[in-house]
Amino acid sequence: QSVLTQPPSVSGAPGQRVTISCTGGSSNIGAGYDVHWYQQLPGTAPKLLIYANSNRPSGVPNRFSGSKSDSSASLAITGLQAEDEADYYCQSYDSSLSDWVFGGGTKLTVL
Amino acid sequence: QLQLQESGPGLVKPSETLSLTCTVSGASINRSSYYWGWIRQPPEKGLEWIGNIYYSGSTYYSPSLKSRVTISVDTSKNQFYLKLTSVIASDTAVYYCARRAGTNYYMDVWGRGTSVTVSS
Numbered sequence: 048q049s050v051l052t053q054p055p056s057v058s059g060a061p062g063q064r065v066t067i068s069c070t071g072g073s074s075n076i077g078a079g080y081d082v083h084w085y086q087q088l089p090g091t092a093p094k095l096l097i098y099a100n101s102n103r104p105s106g107v108p109n110r111f112s113g114s115k116s117d118s119s120a121s122l123a124i125t126g127l128q129a130e131d132e133a134d135y136y137c138q139s140y141d142s143s144l145s146d147w148v149f150g151g152g153t154k155l156t157v158l
Numbered sequence: 159q160l161q162l163q164e165s166g167p168g169l170v171k172p173s174e175t176l177s178l179t180c181t182v183s184g185a186s187i188n189r190s191s192y193y194w195g196w197i198r199q200p201p202e203k204g205l206e207w208i209g210n211i212y213y214s215g216s217t218y219y220s221p222s223l224k225s226r227v228t229i230s231v232d233t234s235k236n237q238f239y240l241k242l243t244s245v246i247a248s249d250t251a252v253y254y255c256a257r258r259a260g261t262n263y264y265m266d267v268w269g270r271g272t273s274v275t276v277s278s
Contacts, residue, residue: 099262
């Protein structure tokens with residue numbers, strides 16, 4: 048069981064907006080540690096999508112955005128495209144575990 | 159452009175040692191702003207952080223693997239390494255090497271990964 052909780056799956060039609068939640072606790076997100084998001088396209092390595100809660104690395108479309116509040120974070124994808132179909136993982140740091148922690152991943156299906 | 163490439167045996171016997179190499183190209187591993195690390199992903203499962211190393215040799219390991227893991231670096235070869243001892247079937251995974259962005263807790267550049275199966 049992952050320390051950070053994500054929904055196993057989400058779906059949306061092309062052009063729609065979807066959000067993926069990431070819920071943590073008082074020793075990770077709630078303690079003020081940043082949340083980061085990775086996109087893993089089928090058969091490929093993870094790619095950094097959002098860092099430090101809401102920042103996009105160079106080259107990531109502004110259709111992707113992140114936010115954080117209290118012990119949770121969210122990834123929003125607007126203008127959904129077929130190429131967005133992938134697994135998405137949130138990640139933070141846990142001070143009680145002294146460990147990097149990941150969510151279990153969310154599979155996004157574009158209908 | 160920075161690239162990382164994992165290499166090593168794809169099959170390891172139970173109780174033996176898993177050894178992987180990550181070759182960094184396009185940047186010097188000596189650069190003081192970055193750490194280098196390993197993450198793994200068991201089949202059909204999520205990501206698990208293994209540990210990080212600084213070019214000076216300072217290491218940070220996941221508590222769950224600390225007793226079996228050693229990460230080392232060879233700056234002359236621009237490579238860093240993973241050794242995992244006493245492997246069992248649940249160590250079967252795709253192993254990724256990656257760059258950690260300074261003291262931030264995320265990896266910003268990843269290798270393509272190498273699949274390792276633990277089986278006799």
